[in-house]
Amino acid sequence: MAGPLMILLIGSLLQAFLLAAYKQKINLPKIVQVMTGSCVTIPCSFDVEDQYEQNLNNQCTAIWRSTTTGDVAQLTDRNPQTGDLTKKNCTTTFSNVKTGPTRNYYFRIDCGNPLKWSYSSTYVKIEVTDNFPSPTLTPSTLKIKEGESVSLTCSAPAPCLPHPPTLIWTPKLGDIQETLQEKLDKTKFKTSVMNFTASHLHNKQNISCTAGYKKQDGSSDAALTTSLIPDVLYSSKNVTVSVSPSGPVLENSNVTLTCNSDANPAEQNYTWYRADGGQETVFGTGKILNITVSMNRKSFFCKAENDVGEQHSN
Numbered sequence: 001m002a003g004p005l006m007i008l009l010i011g012s013l014l015q016a017f018l019l020a021a022y023k024q025k026i027n028l029p030k031i032v033q034v035m036t037g038s039c040v041t042i043p044c045s046f047d048v049e050d051q052y053e054q055n056l057n058n059q060c061t062a063i064w065r066s067t068t069t070g071d072v073a074q075l076t077d078r079n080p081q082t083g084d085l086t087k088k089n090c091t092t093t094f095s096n097v098k099t100g101p102t103r104n105y106y107f108r109i110d111c112g113n114p115l116k117w118s119y120s121s122t123y124v125k126i127e128v129t130d131n132f133p134s135p136t137l138t139p140s141t142l143k144i145k146e147g148e149s150v151s152l153t154c155s156a157p158a159p160c161l162p163h164p165p166t167l168i169w170t171p172k173l174g175d176i177q178e179t180l181q182e183k184l185d186k187t188k189f190k191t192s193v194m195n196f197t198a199s200h201l202h203n204k205q206n207i208s209c210t211a212g213y214k215k216q217d218g219s220s221d222a223a224l225t226t227s228l229i230p231d232v233l234y235s236s237k238n239v240t241v242s243v244s245p246s247g248p249v250l251e252n253s254n255v256t257l258t259c260n261s262d263a264n265p266a267e268q269n270y271t272w273y274r275a276d277g278g279q280e281t282v283f284g285t286g287k288i289l290n291i292t293v294s295m296n297r298k299s300f301f302c303k304a305e306n307d308v309g310e311q312h313s314n
């Protein structure tokens with residue numbers, strides 16, 4: 001007889017509980033990595049049940065606790081800086097983070113009034129590490145033709161909001177554009193985009209991006225570097241002919257002509273031409289040409305050609 005009523009009662013209690021649980025929500029990243037002696041910002045926003053809205057005031061304090069029982073959180077020796085709790089912003093920056101075991105932390109608000117709440121079912125893992133990740137370069141390898149435009153992106157985590165990393169390109173090859181971006185979990189990263197036009201001079205040249213992080217524990221700032229060696233394809237260049245032996249030679253003696261050039265890819269086809277009074281005839285192929293010298297003066301030149309293009313010598 002009391003059955004339906006009971007179900008109704010339980011149902012509404014459950015609903016109220018779920019509503020309350022929903023209202024006691026907090027948004028935290030699952031994990032943040034921080035460099036020893038540096039600072040870290042934990043992006044955080046929370047909600048409270050409607051009846052406690054009025055209790056949010058300037059007296060509210062933020063407390064971060066380790067989920068490890070009996071563990072006194074020893075993240076930092078300075079008071080953390082916290083976002084505006086009255087706006088439900090619990091974003092917190094810890095300075096000079098000490099090295100220690102990786103711990104999970106949850107947030108507690110205490111307003112010195114009925115609003116005292118531990119959001120202990122959601123926590124953030126704070127990993128203090130000396131092996132902080134190096135910046136990432138996109139693309140990570142580069143194979144491109146000379147003359148094409150290149151856009152390289154360097155991105156590095158920015159764990160501490162007041163001190164984002166500096167990103168430096170070596171060498172600086174063109175225009176650079178920096179932005180601070182946010183991931184889905186609200187943690188930040190900094191990107192630097194460098195645009196330039198590929199030249200043969202960049203071939204096999206080490207291009208690197210260095211992320212600099214400020215330390216607050218008196219140790220020197222950290223610099224993490226990622227580099228790439230581009231493969232710039234270019235057509236045959238600096239095509240010259242060398243003659244051996246050099247200098248005057250006897251008639252009917254043999255001389256060796258060598259076609260020298262620089263190209264990437266280095267595989268090239270060589271064609272030799274003989275210039276006969278304005279007319280050019282193909283005389284041979286191959287990098288090296290042996291000829292027998294004759295009295296009637298003729299001039300020779302070579303053409304070097306790779307997949308990208310060709311060039312003639314003088």
Ligand SMILES: *[C@@H]1O[C@H](CO)[C@@H](O)[C@H](O)[C@H]1NC(C)=O
Pocket residue numbers: 082083084089090091161
């Ligand atoms: C929360 O506070 C932090 C630190 O003061 C601030 O950078 C951030 O923009 C705030 N977030 C929102 C959503 O207002």
Ligand SMILES: *[C@@H]1O[C@H](CO)[C@@H](O)[C@H](O)[C@H]1NC(C)=O
Pocket residue numbers: 151175176177193194195
């Ligand atoms: C770099 O190149 C990208 C893609 O080509 C372009 O979207 C961006 O505006 C360029 N940035 C600068 C600083 O020139």
Ligand SMILES: *[C@@H]1O[C@H](CO)[C@@H](O)[C@H](O)[C@H]1NC(C)=O
Pocket residue numbers: 206207208225227229
């Ligand atoms: C490129 O230069 C950087 C900085 O000088 C260096 O750390 C890195 O080892 C170099 N990379 C290669 C592949 O030589």
Ligand SMILES: *[C@@H]1O[C@H](CO)[C@@H](O)[C@H](O)[C@H]1NC(C)=O
Pocket residue numbers: 200237238262
């Ligand atoms: C061509 O030769 C000049 C002078 O020796 C040199 O400076 C230049 O780098 C060379 N170019 C290539 C593509 O090797």
Ligand SMILES: *[C@@H]1O[C@H](CO)[C@@H](O)[C@H](O)[C@H]1NC(C)=O
Pocket residue numbers: 252253254292
């Ligand atoms: C020059 O080369 C030709 C053919 O390769 C050969 O028959 C001749 O003996 C050579 N002459 C000399 C002087 O080496």
Ligand SMILES: *[C@@H]1O[C@H](CO)[C@@H](O)[C@H](O)[C@H]1NC(C)=O
Pocket residue numbers: 254256288289290
């Ligand atoms: C050209 O001559 C050199 C030296 O006389 C000889 O070693 C070489 O085999 C010759 N090359 C060709 C392609 O005939």
Ligand SMILES: *[C@@H]1O[C@H](CO)[C@@H](O)[C@H](O)[C@H]1NC(C)=O
Pocket residue numbers: 267268269305306307
């Ligand atoms: C060289 O010549 C061969 C035969 O003509 C051709 O198949 C090949 O593509 C050429 N290679 C280059 C690098 O030009």
